[in-house]
Amino acid sequence: MLKQRPFLIETLTAIGLIVAPFVLPHLGFAPNTVNRILVWGLFGLGFDILFGFTGLLSFGQSAFYGTGGFVAAYLLTRAGFGNVLGALIIGMIAAAATGYLVGLIALRRTGIYFAMITVAIAQVFFFVEFNPLSDFTGGENGLPGVPTPSFNLGFTTIHFSNGWSLYQFIALCYLVGVIIALRIVRSPVGAILSAIRDNPLRATAVGHNIHGYKLTAFVIAAAYAGFAGGLLGVLQAFMPPDAFTFETSGQLVMQTAIGGRGTLFGPLVGAAVWLFLQDFLQAALGLGAAWKLVLGVVFVLLVCFLRGGIVGGIADLYRLASGKRKRTEAETEQEAADAAATQQPAPAPMQAKEVEHPAYSGPILKATSLTKRYGGLVANSDIDFSVNQGELRGIIGPNGAGKSTFFKMLTCEIAPTSGRIVFEGRDITGLKVTEVCQLGLTKSYQVNQLFTGLTVRQNLTIAALAELRGKFRLDLFRKLSGVKGLTEQVEHTLALVNLTRRADTPVSELAYGEKRRLEIGLALATSPRLLLLDEPLAGMSPRERVETVKLLKSIARGRTMIIIDHDMDSLFELVERVTVLQEGRVLVSGTPEEIKTNAAVQEAYLGGVHGEIAA
Numbered sequence: 006m007l008k009q010r011p012f013l014i015e016t017l018t019a020i021g022l023i024v025a026p027f028v029l030p031h032l033g034f035a036p037n038t039v040n041r042i043l044v045w046g047l048f049g050l051g052f053d054i055l056f057g058f059t060g061l062l063s064f065g066q067s068a069f070y071g072t073g074g075f076v077a078a079y080l081l082t083r084a085g086f087g088n089v090l091g092a093l094i095i096g097m098i099a100a101a102a103t104g105y106l107v108g109l110i111a112l113r114r115t116g117i118y119f120a121m122i123t124v125a126i127a128q129v130f131f132f133v134e135f136n137p138l139s140d141f142t143g144g145e146n147g148l149p150g151v152p153t154p155s156f157n158l159g160f161t162t163i164h165f166s167n168g169w170s171l172y173q174f175i176a177l178c179y180l181v182g183v184i185i186a187l188r189i190v191r192s193p194v195g196a197i198l199s200a201i202r203d204n205p206l207r208a209t210a211v212g213h214n215i216h217g218y219k220l221t222a223f224v225i226a227a228a229y230a231g232f233a234g235g236l237l238g239v240l241q242a243f244m245p246p247d248a249f250t251f252e253t254s255g256q257l258v259m260q261t262a263i264g265g266r267g268t269l270f271g272p273l274v275g276a277a278v279w280l281f282l283q284d285f286l287q288a289a290l291g292l293g294a295a296w297k298l299v300l301g302v303v304f305v306l307l308v309c310f311l312r313g314g315i316v317g318g319i320a321d322l323y324r325l326a327s328g329k330r331k332r333t334e335a336e337t338e339q340e341a342a343d344a345a346a347t348q349q350p351a352p353a354p355m356q357a358k359e360v361e362h363p364a365y366s367g368p369i370l371k372a373t374s375l376t377k378r379y380g381g382l383v384a385n386s387d388i389d390f391s392v393n394q395g396e397l398r399g400i401i402g403p404n405g406a407g408k409s410t411f412f413k414m415l416t417c418e419i420a421p422t423s424g425r426i427v428f429e430g431r432d433i434t435g436l437k438v439t440e441v442c443q444l445g446l447t448k449s450y451q452v453n454q455l456f457t458g459l460t461v462r463q464n465l466t467i468a469a470l471a472e473l474r475g476k477f478r479l480d481l482f483r484k485l486s487g488v489k490g491l492t493e494q495v496e497h498t499l500a501l502v503n504l505t506r507r508a509d510t511p512v513s514e515l516a517y518g519e520k521r522r523l524e525i526g527l528a529l530a531t532s533p534r535l536l537l538l539d540e541p542l543a544g545m546s547p548r549e550r551v552e553t554v555k556l557l558k559s560i561a562r563g564r565t566m567i568i569i570d571h572d573m574d575s576l577f578e579l580v581e582r583v584t585v586l587q588e589g590r591v592l593v594s595g596t597p598e599e600i601k602t603n604a605a606v607q608e609a610y611l612g613g614v615h616g617e618i619a620a
């Protein structure tokens with residue numbers, strides 16, 4: 006998520022594009038090379054949204070580059086369409102529509118399988134362009150005679166014919182591309198794309214339809230590719246068939262890695278390095294095809310030593326310098342605040358916001374005959390379980406008793422083998438975890454599931470967005486700050502889990518106890534009416550436990566919560582009733598006092614955590 010002064014990057018880009026024709030010739034760049042770099046840069050803007058921001062590595066972008074390019078070139082050469090910009094836009098729309106269809110198939114898989122599907126699909130497009138569609142695409146001859154743009158202003162006509170004149174048109178297209186891409190990555194959708202890259206499982210669990218957002222990123226990347234493909238034809242006055250080759254896709258990936266993924270400008274810088282080396286080594290030094298050897302060494306060195314690429318490296322340096330400055334300022338402020346605090350009484354703990362309860366008055370959750378089998382193993386067997394509005398329920402049981410499996414079924418992470426789950430009177434059996442979270446039921450995980458590349462505030466923002474915007478919304482051009490109630494909800498949750506002072510700290514820099522609190526905060530930020538906490542005290546030091554129990558007591562007010570934990574002293578202090586699971590069945594339910602003295606429970610824990618329950 007880029008956070009900058011408004012329009013700073015846009016302004017700097019515009020200035021850069023204006024001065025480029027005056028500076029770059031002195032560095033040995035010919036206008037045609039600069040134009041090619043811009044076309045790659047525009048192609049890469051969309052690809053970076055897909056790869057850098059969403060984490061989806063596609064090797065099939067040539068399919069959309071070629072589609073947009075050939076549709077535009079066909080219109081301009083064979084169909085007699087005279088409007089170059091119009092043809093480029095139609096090519097872009099055709100590529101986006103193709104991207105939508107391809108995305109529907111490719112996004113059914115993740116990771117390496119997704120990448121392999123994109124390779125295969127690109128190969129299919131290459132074949133189709135060369136054979137069945139060669140009447141339209143010119144086959145191996147491509148489509149010659151693509152015109153350059155000209156605009157009739159009434160009193161005069163502006164021609165963008167070639168060289169630096171054509172540069173003006175391409176640079177303007179690139180600037181518009183940057184402005185749109187920046188709007189997208191700064192929008193709520195952009196924030197969610199980064200969350201999907203970091204932790205798709207949690208992005209789903211907090212209530213986002215990640216398939217819809219991934220498909221959106223795929224279509225955006227295809228649209229950029231399609232427009233850039235059209236520009237390639239305009240630039241060369243010829244639409245080359247190799248736009249469709251796998252090499253085009255591979256070059257885009259490498260250029261993005263060299264320049265820096267997740268930076269938007271990485272692909273442009275990567276293309277500049279690539280084309281400069283190509284021109285310089287091949288022509289000036291006469292290395293011929295061996296220039297790729299040098300490029301290979303540069304690539305390996307960059308990937309090994311500058312993992313964020315060139316732009317990422319520069320951004321890290323800038324952050325390091327400004328971070329040091331900010332830390333010094335913050336330390337001074339902190340010292341002043343600490344000095345003031347010693348003279349004032351401690352602030353009252355943050356109170357939980359009252360949770361709205363719907364008109365429904367029966368048990369908030371009712372599970373009937375819930376069973377989960379893994380092959381021959383029965384993890385949960387015939388569980389009947391009911392929780393009332395506003396109740397605080399504890400679940401205990403020895404390891405392997407089936408507690409986590411039970412929670413996973415209640416939040417619809419896994420489907421029960423048989424049985425029924427009713428939440429607020431509605432049968433939720435078989436729903437998806439996203440839908441259940443949207444209905445107001447979510448959990449915090451036993452093992453932290455955070456968005457590790459983001460800050461604490463950004464993490465909570467992702468969760469709050471799911472509640473405020475629903476599971477899918479295409480507000481691509483809305484600012485994050487424009488989402489009503491977002492800031493308040495995030496600030497409130499920060500205070501609730503006592504992380505306000507760590508709001509802008511990256512998750513990777515948090516202490517373990519803070520990460521556990523953020524884990525609970527992610528669930529809380531979705532404003533659940535029923536909150537499940539799976540071992541919230543797991544792995545904490547005694548001091549962190551005391552703090553977290555205090556925190557749980559404060560968030561428990563006005564909420565319905567079910568808590569699994571092994572720390573029975575803490576749990577019994579918190580909850581009103583306890584359900585004991587053993588070997589996948591409910592052994593007994595009762596008040597903490599009843600459970601402590603129950604002979605069957607003592608028996609179940611003999612040899613387990615007996616000491617704790619006797620305490």
Ligand code: ADP
Nearest residue numbers: 379382384402403404405406407408409410411
């Ligand atoms: P608890 O949380 O009480 O320690 P779990 O719900 O994690 O217990 O596990 C209950 C039983 O189900 C265990 O025997 C465990 O090995 C088994 N189990 C849990 N998840 C799976 C799975 N995905 N595949 C097969 N067995 C599983």
